Amino acid sequence: MSSKAKQSQKLLLFRLFGSRLFGIGTLKIREILPFQRLTKLPHSHHAVIGTATFRGSAVPVIDMSAAVGYPALTREEQEKASIIVTDIQRQEIGFLVRSVQQIIETDWKSVMPPPKALGTNAFITGLLDLDGDIIQLLDVELLLAKVYPESLDAQDVVLSDLQSETLKSLNILLVDDSQVARKQLSDVLDSKGISYHVTTNGDEALQVMLREHELGHPIEILVSDIEMPGLDGYELTFDVRDNASLKQPYIILHTSLNSEMSLSYANQVGANEALTKFDADELLQAMLRGAAQAG
Template sequence: MSKLLDSVDQRTQLVGENRLELLTFRLAGRQLFALNVFKIQEVLQVPNLTALPHSNPVICGVTHLRNQTISVIDLSAAIGGRPLKGRENCNLIVTEYNRTVQAFLVGAVDRIVNLNWELILPPPKGSGRSHFLTAITQLDDEIVEILDVERVLADIVPYETGVSDEVLDKDLLAFAQANRIKVLMADDSTTAYHQASSTLQNLGVETVYCQDGLKALKLLKRQAAEGVDICSEYLMLITDAEMPEMDGYRLTHEVRSDPNLRDLYVILHTSLSGSFNQAMVKKVGCDDFLSKFQPDELAGKVQERLRIAMQKQ
């Protein structure tokens, strides 16, 4: 199983080319699920787990791995399915999201697939698990459900969206409210969007939401064609990295390639690893990078731009 992820460094070449790789697996039934390979540290057989009294019911224990203790989440139970039984047939997928490491208990691990983001589609509305999905795709006549891990984790550990008093600048708050400052946000996880937008509300900033990069690009191009000054309309674009149809790297490249959009300030806001994204920021032309989800850091980045905007008036 360790060989499954040996070439992750080589796979970084896919990012920025509107491609991704998914690790597919099953839970308690036949349905095929997937996670992005770049968020996975390793895959291993289930070690001995230590139970935690009074923990969330979907946490089946903790394990000590590579000098740290990590929680193990029964992924089937976490998305409303039946808990996984017979752990001798199960695996752990160790992931890093939002600066935390956690492991997901899953059933059989299937394979890694290389896909174009254009083949990744939004989940159907009204489906039973749709609120736990960011997207779906199809492999060999099977539907693959791509899980919204930010939503899963938010249900286990409630997130904070408030801004510390020492960070919040009330002069900038008044300026943002008086001028109806707006930020465009592109993120396929509605949970991640609500986290960020709630923080921006504390700054007096309004948000305009698009659920993938292609929708955001079409909105910007349409507004520019209608004569809207994009840099006056939006303080900045905050984009996730991985999204259906067009990822954040490709979105940034397209923005920089359009004379009407190229001056828009772009922040890459993602749960993917920071060191990797710092390199990608330079490659595609983002102005800044921010790891999810740190309310004070997000507030600080936005207030920097608000301060510049206020000084120009």
């Protein structure tokens, strides 16, 4: 690779309540629809206001304001609202927002991590300063986990004794800015008694890799999110591959986007594999492929 990996990010900006601006990556978005008549869903979460018809399929629609703790949109406000149809974690979900503003282009280097004081229940993965306005990037994975808590149930994956022992012998690093994604990754490995390191961003991950290398037990499997503030998964992969002093790990990039473009670019920057979140069996099988290559 002759030049540093750089992947620009387009963000759709919208409003939920008051004048505050929120953002979501456009790669997650399938379409933006005007509000339409919804079919009610019985016994659903209070923020799920019904289903919309999108390209012949019924898509659940979540009032994003209600889901993150703001007042739900009134019936009159809904009539002027928009539905953002997204493709996240292998499912189509519609989000009702008060108003769609514009699309901007930035890069993950410009995105700041949220203050720790916000706590673990804040639906924010990053902040972006746009001409003095602070854009809050929504943690859609956390939002979906609150609305559909069953999605966090640990998946039971069967491994042979040999496969379990193989993974237990590896030095594994997990990297993801989403607390929900970190929990999903951790739960899978914890259930099999597999030890690992975990960080919330690419900068911390690189420091862990350098430290582990100096201690004489380098990271052998790196599982990293792609979309992260600061050093994103693409740039982390590039920096690892560009560091001749590091023992090269097997790199698995992980994304909530069901996007062939994202996965293709992951291979271009040096990742061994790229997976769409979240399938526990696929992840463990990818790690086993990495173990075979390391061996």
